[in-house]
Amino acid sequence: MLWFGVAQLCLCFSALCYIIPTIDASPGDGSWVFQKCFRNCNGRNCTTNAALSRFHKAQPTVLSVMQWNCEDECKYQCMWQSVEAYHKDGTDVPQFYGKWPFIRLLGMQEPASVLFSLLNLLGNVIMLYKFRCYALSTAPMYYCWQFAALCAINAWFWAAVFHSRDVLFTEHMDYVSATGMVASSLLMLILRLLVLRPWLQFAAFVAVLAGFIYHVHYLMFVRFDYGYNMEVSIAVAAVNSVGWILWCLYVRKKQKYVWKAALTICLVGSLVTLEVGDFIPFYWVFDAHSLWHLGTVPVPFLWFSFAIDDTHYLSRKVIEDQQTPKPSNIAQDVMGDKKDNCDKKEKGDKKEKGDKKDK
Numbered sequence: 001m002l003w004f005g006v007a008q009l010c011l012c013f014s015a016l017c018y019i020i021p022t023i024d025a026s027p028g029d030g031s032w033v034f035q036k037c038f039r040n041c042n043g044r045n046c047t048t049n050a051a052l053s054r055f056h057k058a059q060p061t062v063l064s065v066m067q068w069n070c071e072d073e074c075k076y077q078c079m080w081q082s083v084e085a086y087h088k089d090g091t092d093v094p095q096f097y098g099k100w101p102f103i104r105l106l107g108m109q110e111p112a113s114v115l116f117s118l119l120n121l122l123g124n125v126i127m128l129y130k131f132r133c134y135a136l137s138t139a140p141m142y143y144c145w146q147f148a149a150l151c152a153i154n155a156w157f158w159a160a161v162f163h164s165r166d167v168l169f170t171e172h173m174d175y176v177s178a179t180g181m182v183a184s185s186l187l188m189l190i191l192r193l194l195v196l197r198p199w200l201q202f203a204a205f206v207a208v209l210a211g212f213i214y215h216v217h218y219l220m221f222v223r224f225d226y227g228y229n230m231e232v233s234i235a236v237a238a239v240n241s242v243g244w245i246l247w248c249l250y251v252r253k254k255q256k257y258v259w260k261a262a263l264t265i266c267l268v269g270s271l272v273t274l275e276v277g278d279f280i281p282f283y284w285v286f287d288a289h290s291l292w293h294l295g296t297v298p299v300p301f302l303w304f305s306f307a308i309d310d311t312h313y314l315s316r317k318v319i320e321d322q323q324t325p326k327p328s329n330i331a332q333d334v335m336g337d338k339k340d341n342c343d344k345k346e347k348g349d350k351k352e353k354g355d356k357k358d359k
Contacts, residue, residue: 028096037078046070066107113163116293121156127304139311155181186240260306271295
């Protein structure tokens, strides 16, 4: 299963690298129907103060809050007029401004991707809490895994914001944060390989951080090159995925729990195929990208379950290296006490809620 995962990941990443140079401008917004509609709408509603005043008075509050201006509204309405024209002609509906047409909900451009991004964010928040409950604070990698969880939470937050409203700032933050999440996973791999070697771990952290800062500086202050950013992200993800799979293969006999990490990597690799096989959204809501986000919802639960098991293993290993009597029992007792405290806290919260309901 692990070797199949490696082969699958390589094929997916190769396919992504192949399609990057072939991406063209969207034909939908360049069509005659769209351009004519947009010129008429923009000239009628967005060019004079009186017209803009009428537009703002008629605009629903939720759209105003979500920063839909007059030009954006014209683009949205003309997109659907163009879709209707394509249907009448019996031709395939193309993308508009690099995106498929989506039905807007409460001002959100891609409601399904927003919902699934928030579910991913929630999953990482839940598992960060559980990790803090069940992992020993003295264990190696304890704070490293929390850093990785915060990177993931940040990435999914900006993914939700970006899919709500695609503007230049939210787009840049989404791209940079996603790259940061992938880089943090690669950093976790390097730190895990260098565990119990703090100075080497520090050097690796500085090197990865410096590379990420350079990448962000280039995108933000030199040129925001989409192809370059995608190539960097794919390269980092490929090294990260293959590295974790090979490590799992190497330690699988002594550390039985690493199947969770291997399964996570294989799952993510399988979901990449959704990005390759893009398609028109079902019901103008669910496209391949939104289903990719839906598929990654279970990932943090599996990934941080592995992280908890690994910190337990490292804690026992540290105690054994110190030649403390009955190391396994000591480590398990401490972990058990911490788990009991978390369980008591959860039961206390439930009891408190029950008392409030009785009152």
